[in-house]
Amino acid sequence: MFDRRTAILGTLAGGLAAPALAVAQTAPPRIGATTPVPGLPEPDETIDLWPKGAPGKLSPPIVETVDERSKDASLTDRAVHGISCPRLIVFRPRIPNGSAVLVAPGGGYVRVVIDKEGYEIGRWLAARGFTVFVLFYRLPGDGWAAGPNVALADAQRAMRIIRARARDYGIVPERVAAMGFSAGGHVVGDLATRFAAPVYAPVDSADRLSARPDAAALIYAVQSMMPALAHPGSRDLLIGPDASAASAATHSTANNVSAQTPPCFLVHAEDDSVVKVENSIEFRAACKRAGVAVETHLFTNGGHGFGLRRAMGKPAEAWPDLFLAWARTQGLG
Template identity: 85%
Template sequence: MFNRRTAILGTLASGLAAPALAQTAPPRIGSGTPVAGLPEPDETIDLWPKGAPGKIGPTIIETVEERSKEAALTDRAVHGITRPRLVVFRPRIPNGSAVLVTPGGGYVRVVIDKEGYEIGRWLAARGYTVFVLFYRLPGEGWAAGPNVALADAQRAMRIIRARAGDYGIMPDRVAAMGFSAGGHVAADLATRFAASVYAPVDAGDRLSARPDVAALIYAVQSMTPVLAHPGSRDLLIGPGASAALAAAHSTANNVSATTPPCFLVHAEDDPVVKVENSVEFRAACKRAGVPVETHLFTNGGHGFGLRRALGKPAEAWPELFTTWARTQGLS
């Protein structure tokens, strides 16, 4: 029987266990700490013990780029991911809940700092155990095509549940949180968690991939030409995709009564991902009877995360999320 006591004991025991098999290091540039006093995470979990399935086409090389021009404010992004993995942020005192974070990047890259590590540190400081997912990109030649990031997200959710005792978390208190194109990954997971998109590799794959709640932050949702973020659409389903394929990968069309409660955040003035993406998804939740909390801010633009929301009403969204999450049984 798994309960809070065994979860806590599992966390304590994990510090005494023999070292695990070597895991792929987090994506990084060099071996130093980019910002003094801000430690880089080191704990990772490879998703696929025998390597990610289904690589086709040219070989790709994982590459990390620094996009910031400020030495004290990193803004790294990674592409060419061949070893998808989780980077773990452990809280000092776990509250028993976990968050799987899928950063954005328009499906051309995965953002490391502003939609990954920054929210990871913020949530961990409040007791959440955070797993930032570096997922494969659909335009980089994978057999699963538009389902490749979903496969990684499903596998990640199952690994988190399989190892819940090691991290002091409850397997029925795991949220998914995604930003921009990573919001599409999280929404895909929330609506298509049971879709068969990869062959099981171990006993963990018998566990549910359904998140207990989903937080979709200025998320790409629609793949229809009218609402889609063009770059994400082209990389996910191709520029010449049929209307049927676009509909199949528009997350609002896949909302059902089994979709978990959802928390939506968007800015009305978002110039990149139209706010109607979230409005359409909310309407689908209402039709299906899925509890949904929606926050639409007048000002904020796109990609505000934590740092770009400062001084704006959108700055409140993380606290609004944790308050809402408590009403859903996460604390």
Template identity: 75%
Template sequence: MIDRRTLILSAAITGLASSAEAQTPPPSVAGGHIAAGLPEPDETIDLWPKGAPGMPAKPPVETVDERSKDASLTDRAVRGVTRPRLVVFRPRIPNGSAVLVTPGGGYARIVIDKEGYEIARWLSARGFIVFVLFYRLPGDGWAAGPDVALADAQRAMRIIRHRARDYALQPERIAAMGFSAGGHVCGDLSTRFGSKVYAPVDAADRLSARPDVSAPIYAVQSMTLPIAHSGSRELLVGKDASPALEAAHTPANNVTRETPPTFLVHAEDDPAVPVENSLLYRAALKKAGVPVETHLFTAGGHGFGLRLAMGKPAEAWPDLFLAWARTQGLG
């Protein structure tokens, strides 16, 4: 075990060295506006030191779109990730726990602000070190196909655990949290953390990719219509996927007693990802004897994150997660 004083001093010293290494910067819009009072992150970790494996013959081009019409807010989304990476949010006073965040975007893009940076700032203000993952997208032609985002998530978890001392965290106190299609990445990681989906590249790959707790938020889960989110399903397994392929990429079918304790959130009026996605996952967790806490809200719609939950019953979810995480030894 590492005592708290050692963790804090270690982070202060080694963090300077790690930040000096040349890494791919966070996704950004050239000449784009920055929301006042919201610091932009600048620390990143490239997942693959020699480049991501299985590059398509025609590599995608990373493109960031600003979708906000409000000059006081950013609502960016990135497409065509070729250099998957973690964007790091360090707390002023670390509590020894970390969260790996996988934003959504229907597997067509990755939402930067609403399901990435906003929750990262909220969690880091409460002592968590947060790593926002910009993962490769399955529709871009990578050799790993429907396992490409899982490969990045596994690799990310192993890197975080490998560098635990650098980031003032305990390696057995790392959560995974994902939203919408990023919730599918989270669920996939939580159930298939041991699947061999890439060739090991360094010492980090000898470590477990299993999250210590998991929080899929209004998550895509089933790949079987009509419960599946059709856009995510088509990009992940294909419009004409066989029942066997659908089943293989439905996290509920892959739950075991080794799946980590799980915190589920969904709004019952979700028009995009039916609440049955979370209910089926919960049923599988219960059957396997995995502890699960579930919060279903009457109103919230889809993609509420933090900003769109304000004034709705779903607004309570972050504090509920924080209270639950403490019962699991995080925070």
């Protein structure tokens, strides 16, 4: 089972370039000093998003904590909370194809699930030529001044930094996609529809660049904040349990789709009992109304949070290859 799982999760080590450690940047979280799973390299290259610290600093400061949730020694499932230094974790391919993907893991806005919806897809995409940046974003429930826009601010800043450093990574600035899972799908949906919203004060020349992704992949994404469709936990942490209908509408991504929204790729399982499939259906309908190109894959079986590892043997197992095929039609890869 481990051999098959390793194969599906990546060509995981074979397509990765040797890491280049970024100087004076916040390190990725670790549990212990050794590589958790032999053969799966831990990333070492990071980019802090905010050179003078994240705006709206908390007092007292929060402490970043990593929890290992897996009971399987051959498969990590780490989740991080208390993120006060948002950053990008970089996966470089051995042979760059000129395209990049910003990846926002999920976690219900309680945590950021870094293995299942971050590092695994990072290794998988890097093995296929993409330069991947996994986003450690701040969580709205921690009390940041930006409130429900705090993760969007980090995502906008991340896109601008990727473009500002495109030459360093062999990236074409017009070939930067974003991919989000579950609540991270809401972050990316927000980014795809509100990329120009002024949610933070510019800090350097990178902020003159566009934050619009050239394509967006929303995987079993939280989209709606309206009570009938919302994932309750994500809604409560993003806008509060007593949020007004106006606030819920503002932060429901389908309401913000416009002709400027980039082409979108949607994946959802119809048996998802955590985030209703209607979240993706509603977003697709909004794209169609706005004339935005959208490809949608609804699977009969897959549940929620399948990523790569939990899709195996289910109809949803096809989604990564479908994404690659779609990405090529968008000039990526």
